[in-house]
Amino acid sequence: MKGMVFTEFLDFVGESFGEDMVDDIIEVSALPSGGAYTSVGTYSHGEMVALCGALADRTQQPVGDLVRAFGERLSDTFARDFPDFFRRAGNLFDFLESIEAHIHIEVRKLYPDAELPRFVVEERTAARMVLLYTSPRKMGHLSEGLILGSARQFGVDVRVTLHALDVDEGMSTRFVVDLV
Ligand code: HEM
Numbered sequence: 001m002k003g004m005v006f007t008e009f010l011d012f013v014g015e016s017f018g019e020d021m022v023d024d025i026i027e028v029s030a031l032p033s034g035g036a037y038t039s040v041g042t043y044s045h046g047e048m049v050a051l052c053g054a055l056a057d058r059t060q061q062p063v064g065d066l067v068r069a070f071g072e073r074l075s076d077t078f079a080r081d082f083p084d085f086f087r088r089a090g091n092l093f094d095f096l097e098s099i100e101a102h103i104h105i106e107v108r109k110l111y112p113d114a115e116l117p118r119f120v121v122e123e124r125t126a127a128r129m130v131l132l133y134t135s136p137r138k139m140g141h142l143s144e145g146l147i148l149g150s151a152r153q154f155g156v157d158v159r160v161t162l163h164a165l166d167v168d169e170g171m172s173t174r175f176v177v178d179l180v
Contacts, residue, residue, distance in 0.1 A: 001048055001137075002111055003041035008077055009048065010037070012070045013055060025054035042113055045137050064141040071145020072152075079153045092154040093129050096147065096177070097121050117143070122174070131175045140164065140173035147177060 014022045026035035029050040033043050056063040079086055085103050089095035100119040108114050117135030124130075133143050144160055151158040156179055163174040 001043055001045045002039075002114060003037045003043060004039040005074075006037040006043060006048065006051075007039050008074055009051065009070055010035075012073050013051075015073075016069070017055075017059060021055070021058065024058060025051050028054045028057075045115065067139070067141040068145040068148070071142040071147075072149040073145075074142075075146050075149025075153060078146075086150075086153055092151050092156050092158070092177075092179075093124060095150055095154065096129060096131060097124070119143075127179045129175075129177045131177065132172060133175060134172045136171070138171040140171070143173065143175065147175060151177075 010022050010026075013025065029035070029047070031047045031050065033041075033047060037043060052063050052067060055061075055066055059066070082103075085098070085106075086095060088102075089098050096119070100121075104114075104116045104119075107116065115137065117133055117137070117139070120132040120134075122130040122132050131147075133140060140162060144162060147160050148158065159178045159180050161176040161178075163176070165172040165174060
């Protein structure tokens, strides 16, 4: 997993729970990297799982809620650092459709070792989009937060419903995104 995800995550933890919490979760997670991430480095996904688990433990909040909140914040960073992806799409559903067809393809050019999920658009109408997320990393709640945060970037309100599915090649989540 790319270091920028870790540096953003630790920024999120610091802003939400304070710098002591950042130090605490790094210490208790006994990370191979020692928690010294650089945005261009690559680290084991297991370190993210350990950090999220430690944060859930210490805050007494469900991991899914924390990861969703992180995803919402991460979309602010994406909008700041990659404004063209948002501008090019023009509306939320075109943006979500462009993750698989354009955005993550560009991400792979930037970071050839990126570990990216699959996003298949299963259904699209004016008011609803159904997306199937598949990844061995099971970060459905990160996607949920990114969808909610992206909706905010486009100034629309959405209701996102998650349906977890078990499939052979990893965990899948079906997202039903309704404009409200
Ligand atoms: C400007 C928009 C976006 C950019 C620049 C971007 C970039 C990235 C990058 C750099 C990674 C890390 C890869 C790694 O650690 O190896 C990543 C992973 C991921 N992205 Fe995106 N992304 C964008 C939009 C989205 C959106 C809108 C969603 C969801 C709706 C999404 C879902 C994910 C997920 C869930 C992962 C984690 C890896 C996995 O689940 O396998 N991304 N993306």
